[in-house]
Amino acid sequence: MQNTIFITGASTGLGKAAAKLFQSKGWQVIATMRNPEKENELNKLENVVVLPLDVSDSVQIDQIVKNVTNKYSVDVVLNNAGYGLIGALEALTDEQISRQLQTNLMGVIRISKAFTPHFREKRKGLFLNITSTFGLIGFPTCSVYSATKFAVDGFSESLASELAQFGIEVKVIAPGGMQTDFAVRSMEVGSHEAYEKLTAEVSKGYSPEKLANYTKVEDVAKIVYEAATDNKKQLRYVAGSDAIALYDERLKLGAEAQVANIKSMFTF
Template structure:
């Protein structure tokens, strides 16, 4: 995989998964990378291997002051940021009734509010330069709600809405926004990175319970190739006409198409009720 031009990338959550692999592939192709993570020791080797083009910085995306200082440090080091990759995030498994507030609030803080803080910190810089690209890592879980993923779905559905609005706001300024929506890939999402609700209610065994079982049984067996996924992200940034939505993997595509078909059928079945909610024409 080669890039048509070199850029400076700012990546959150670069210690593992897509973030780590993307950083490695970019550095191999001569791009500059600001790799961030909560624990500097997990990304320090990138800077050691690529001292001229990699910068490792500590960043907890839920820490607003740290977000501001880290973005400033990145710009001071390389002079500018071309691409922001909001990758930091994790999942939580459990039925809506099973997950406690103490369990779901941190997921929102990272997946949604952390992403928002980092984006707002970088936007003034991109606006000043009138160029750039933002990749927001969502999920097929941001397009299709599934049992056992309700709170994760909620964070990613929110990222979808925020990103779609942001894409329209940025377009006149020459800045692209792409929402990346992977299906199941062989990262550590189902393993170390995820959280499972402590409470388990037997009434949900046939719905959310099956999701818990899937999570336990499918780590390392997912169909998606993470390397091909990060190459797709690089390809999108190279494109002169990048998509707002980038669905990745056959599983994700099948699930989203099934939702669209069901949505269309439901709207058609209830169209008279939908249209009947307006005032009669002329009133």
């Protein structure tokens, strides 16, 4: 029997790479994105359905999920849609902060809530929620972004226990840097003169040279596929050598010592 995965944010990056990988493995793929009319690759693949979805639109979420579950028996939901809001807290407007929360956090919550009855009736299903290294470790200029990703991690851990009685699983994939155009396409930056030196120092991590050394998005997609199919009762999958190194450092040193180290790096 063919398995079906529902993916948010499938137009580019990890979402698109995951859609292509699952399709190549024989899955039915429901690939959603804000502007499907601009998609010219996924919609040419067999067993891929491209649908419009803005995860900040609660009405559209309910409508799309209802239509999809009426037609398909969905096995996996990949909550991937999101973007980065980077900048010192003082540099960010209330509108920017609210939009970040609506997309990165409320989008995951609303999609999960909409699919839960479907999974509960089936007595099985899997939510795969994409977070970030910065959903496990705080970093300067990432306070609001980290707030959403830490929140998704906590949401996922709690939901995993809540839904276990129905045979529903929840897993988290926390990637580090990826070789995508995320830093250009999916990043919003706030600036403030008091933080110019800090911002410049942090921005070195998004340079072309740094990006070239990050994990290929196709390799992260393989970890997503592994999490979907390995049948392990594992909650978190840390993806990418930089992410693994940082997370191992946290486990070895402890959160307090690691935070102290990061502070020392950016104390001018």
